[in-house]
Amino acid sequence: MRLRHVQGAKELIHTNKELIIDDIDHTPINIKDYFTNDNEIHIEIGMGKGQFVHTLAKQNKDINYIGIEKFDSVIVRALEKQLEDKQDNLLLLRCDAMFLPKLFEQLIVHRVYLNFSDPWPKDRHAKRRLTHKNFLNIYKELLAKDGELHFKTDNIDLYEFSLESLKEYPMDIGYHTYDLHNTDFKGNIMTEFEEKFSKLGNKINKLTATFKE
Numbered sequence: 001m002r003l004r005h006v007q008g009a010k011e012l013i014h015t016n017k018e019l020i021i022d023d024i025d026h027t028p029i030n031i032k033d034y035f036t037n038d039n040e041i042h043i044e045i046g047m048g049k050g051q052f053v054h055t056l057a058k059q060n061k062d063i064n065y066i067g068i069e070k071f072d073s074v075i076v077r078a079l080e081k082q083l084e085d086k087q088d089n090l091l092l093l094r095c096d097a098m099f100l101p102k103l104f105e106q107l108i109v110h111r112v113y114l115n116f117s118d119p120w121p122k123d124r125h126a127k128r129r130l131t132h133k134n135f136l137n138i139y140k141e142l143l144a145k146d147g148e149l150h151f152k153t154d155n156i157d158l159y160e161f162s163l164e165s166l167k168e169y170p171m172d173i174g175y176h177t178y179d180l181h182n183t184d185f186k187g188n189i190m191t192e193f194e195e196k197f198s199k200l201g202n203k204i205n206k207l208t209a210t211f212k213e
């Protein structure tokens with residue numbers, strides 16, 4: 001995602017502390033300070049401007065969502081959506097996913113979504129891919145036993161890398177398609193990148209996976 005400085009982003013984030021957490025020094029988060037029920041928690045990592053997770057939160061009031069994004073210039077767009085159309089079951093978190101173990105010592109989530117994650121095409125950057133085994137270690141700690149990882153991308157190289165990385169971990173692949181928009185999959189929610197790249201004719205790959213015992 002091309003980044004530019006967004007005027008006032010930090011200020012808007014810091015004046016809406018009940019809607020968004022800004023991880024500055026990796027202080028642990030007590031999720032009960034934000035969600036007052038015991039509903040399942042689903043998270044999206046690298047949510048960008050938040051269209052996907054905001055729509056999910058609106059559709060599924062019995063699930064709590066955390067939308068995670070590392071750049072304030074991007075997450076501020078998700079915050080604007082919340083300010084316009086507030087979903088009580090959605091919390092935004094500005095942090096790098098690598099710090100999730102420090103932020104959430106006790107948290108159990110039932111689903112992790114990764115949508116159109118940065119592909120990092122150079123081999124020397126493979127560790128930055130959100131489906132690299134170092135990140136899978138983090139998701140394993142967070143996910144409940146039957147919890148699922150859901151991953152979508154139009155980038156075939158990242159998709160093939162991810163399939164291999166997950167199988168080797170080892171994870172079980174459940175659903176898997178190279179062309180989501182030409183299947184009978186119901187209820188797909190489009191992300192900003194999905195809208196952009198499917199309009200260009202790119203096929204959308206999707207998989208779901210669970211950790212083996």
Ligand SMILES: C[S@@+](CC[C@H](N)C(=O)[O-])C[C@H]1O[C@@H](n2cnc3c(N)ncnc32)[C@H](O)[C@@H]1O
Pocket residue numbers: 001045046047048049068069070071074095096097098115116117118191192193194
């Ligand atoms: C290509 S964009 C996709 C955005 C959105 N998911 C979509 O499909 O429209 C990937 C996003 O992931 C974020 N990201 C990448 N690595 C991250 C990390 N380690 N922790 C949190 N966010 C990350 C980037 O800042 C970027 O906004």
